[in-house]
Amino acid sequence: MSSSRDSQEISPAEQTQEPAHYIDINGLRKTFSNGTVVAVDDFNLDIEEDEFVVFLGPSGCGKTTTLRCISGLELPDEGEVILNGRDVTFDKPKDRDLAFVFQNITLFPHMTVRENIRFGLDMKTDLSKDEKKRKVEETAELLDIAETLDRQPTALSGGQQQRVSIGRAMVMEPTAFLLDEPFANLDANLRDRMQTEIKRLQRELGKSMIFVTHDQEEAMTLGDKIVIMEDGEIQQVGTPYEIYNQPKNLFIAKFIGSPSTNIFEGTAKINGEEIYIETDDFEVRLPNVRASEFAASNGDMVFLGIRPEYMHVVPKSEGIFNAEIDVKELHGEHDAIYFTVGETPFTVTEPQGQVQDTERVKGVDFDTDKIWLFNEREERIH
Incomplete structure (x- = not known):
């Protein structure tokens, strides 16, 4: 049975619909x-x-x-x-x-x-x-x-x-x-x-x-x-x-960010519920990520990405790895410090004047919770 509403004539105003978007x-x-x-x-x-x-x-x-x-x-x-x-x-x-x-x-x-x-x-x-x-x-x-x-x-x-x-x-x-x-x-x-x-x-x-x-x-x-x-x-x-x-x-x-995001090619290593990214020059553990929730398998090639502001220059004994300073540039209130590890160039930004280059080899650390991972097809997986 049709309702009384069905039997009523729909007004022209009701028939006119607003566009979904401008x-x-x-x-x-x-x-x-x-x-x-x-x-x-x-x-x-x-x-x-x-x-x-x-x-x-x-x-x-x-x-x-x-x-x-x-x-x-x-x-x-x-x-x-x-x-x-x-x-x-x-x-x-x-x-x-x-x-x-x-x-x-x-x-x-x-x-x-x-x-x-x-x-x-x-x-x-x-x-x-x-x-x-x-x-x-x-x-x-x-x-x-x-x-x-x-x-x-x-x-x-x-x-x-x-x-x-x-x-x-x-x-x-x-x-x-x-x-x-x-x-x-x-x-x-x-x-x-x-x-x-x-x-x-x-x-x-x-x-x-x-x-x-x-x-x-x-x-x-x-x-x-x-x-x-x-x-x-x-x-x-x-x-x-x-x-x-x-x-x-x-x-x-x-493409986004200046200096641009640092990219390191590596391999996913799964040890129980812990996940590590291993490159030719260092290994870093991913915090707060369980293997059962990880969108890659043990041994998969991955790209590790991290912005320069989430990497830090530290004493050589305290870093995830050591690297030699290539160039240091003033970028306003921050310095951009350019390094190379192995054959991979990367950049760290630190407050102006904080890093002195009297000693050229420095330790480098990560904010590991700021790491991005991309698979071989360059799609984001973490």
Whole structure:
């Protein structure tokens, strides 16, 4: 018997469902050269309305191609792009209501800053002259370039020019912002300031931003969610803390962190319930791990990973092994001390000036509870 609810007519409001996410990218695949070069493969991601998402990876990993597929500058071979519940996979860029900010600043040199920012409003809206003026001036005020509105772009600094480029995108009030390494051509100090400003701006606007970079420090600074890519595929999606502390595979462990994670090749040795990792140069026991819970067998080849901050320089008699200092570098409040054991280079970070290199051979110790293990397929197993 059907219920009274079943027999009632469902209202149009009830039939309309909110989109699952603000931006959904499903099964995206893009190839070039008649399918012989796979730039992006099986890319799946959801993005919330106020989320700052960073695509991170080495050059050629597919992050910019993915961004161009989202924007409509490239059309995917497979998959779909959903913006706020609307399938825009094959829509033209102008019909997607997205703002794109490029690495190379593209301003019209013959126009003033005001005219550059207003350009999109002139082309795509029928706002009144006063409404355009108000929107341009409000945007310029937010970006701290109000005093430059009547100047030519050539009279501005690199940072100011990039703000104008961002302002031209902002004034259109897009669904989301796509930024392709927009600060790559700025000097280090200006890049740091622009990173702070773009993060503040995103918070104030409450808009989705997708930001492409190969710079891990930039990604960790900006992202609410980081998407790490290699060879056209997503390797891991997570918060900066998750990416840094819980890498899913060896590539991520090595790619994230500066100095990078130390990797030692070894063999798993199981003695009763105790587990040891044996390398050519040392042996270390894994604490708090029972053999019955360990995802490897006795004699399996493994990669041991540990970050430089979890290794320590100690007297020779107190270390897990001894090694000779190659180089010591100042890294702000810490020193990076570079060693080699056998044929394996590794790095230890210690507070500035704590390690003196008058005696070149030092003992090296581990925080053994901070060790990661990866199997022969480079997958994380501990």
